[in-house]
Amino acid sequence: MMEENDSREDIIKPGICDTILQYFNNYQIKPVIDNSYNDGNDTTTIFKVGNHIVYWKYDETTTIVKIDNQYLNLEAENIEGSYSIGGIRLYSINNKEIIVIEFYVNGCGGNCFGGNSLFYDVQKKTTSYFSYFAMNCFSLYDFDKDRTINLLSPKFEGDFHGPFYESYSLYTLNEDGFFKQEVDQSGKPYFIKIFYPERSPEMGMQCEIAKMNWFEKIK
Numbered sequence: 758m759m760e761e762n763d764s765r766e767d768i769i770k771p772g773i774c775d776t777i778l779q780y781f782n783n784y785q786i787k788p789v790i791d792n793s794y795n796d797g798n799d800t801t802t803i804f805k806v807g808n809h810i811v812y813w814k815y816d817e818t819t820t821i822v823k824i825d826n827q828y829l830n831l832e833a834e835n836i837e838g839s840y841s842i843g844g845i846r847l848y849s850i851n852n853k854e855i856i857v858i859e860f861y862v863n864g865c866g867g868n869c870f871g872g873n874s875l876f877y878d879v880q881k882k883t884t885s886y887f888s889y890f891a892m893n894c895f896s897l898y899d900f901d902k903d904r905t906i907n908l909l910s911p912k913f914e915g916d917f918h919g920p921f922y923e924s925y926s927l928y929t930l931n932e933d934g935f936f937k938q939e940v941d942q943s944g945k946p947y948f949i950k951i952f953y954p955e956r957s958p959e960m961g962m963q964c965e966i967a968k969m970n971w972f973e974k975i976k
Contacts, residue, residue, distance in 0.1 A: 854878075873887065951964050
């Protein structure tokens, strides 16, 4: 399903969904530590993540986060409320460590359609936040195979039971320790937007590329 002003040829073929997912998987960086957690009754939790300590405390209205005695300000990112941890990952690449924390509204856990991901650069002590809905934002990639650290910021549009779109925007960790959106030479962001038609037993999970601007051809 092409959108207006799309300069790329429409790609509609069986298995394109699997092709895209396999393409992403081929460049995914394997975490050193990958732990999942369930909501519990403890409002204060201390996690040991490799050589690092993650302190997480919440009450009815606020959340306090500390990594290796470095306090992180969620409210500065307009992330206000009570949150519990869904998972923590530790990545180590190119002498750099990244701690990724996935968190949900307290009491909701994996049943939430939306959540947030926190990416903490251990060396720079900097934090990037990404919110998502119905899609996961918890993995890191190296698309250039040059030990660059990328992530895919997802966006969901549409109806769970009918037609919907999934979009992936490309970000790269810069020298200052923040994830910055990647753009082409004309300044247009790199992204892939996938269209899923209405679900049915006959159609299954067929999809098509609705629109894309990517740095290479996906085969």
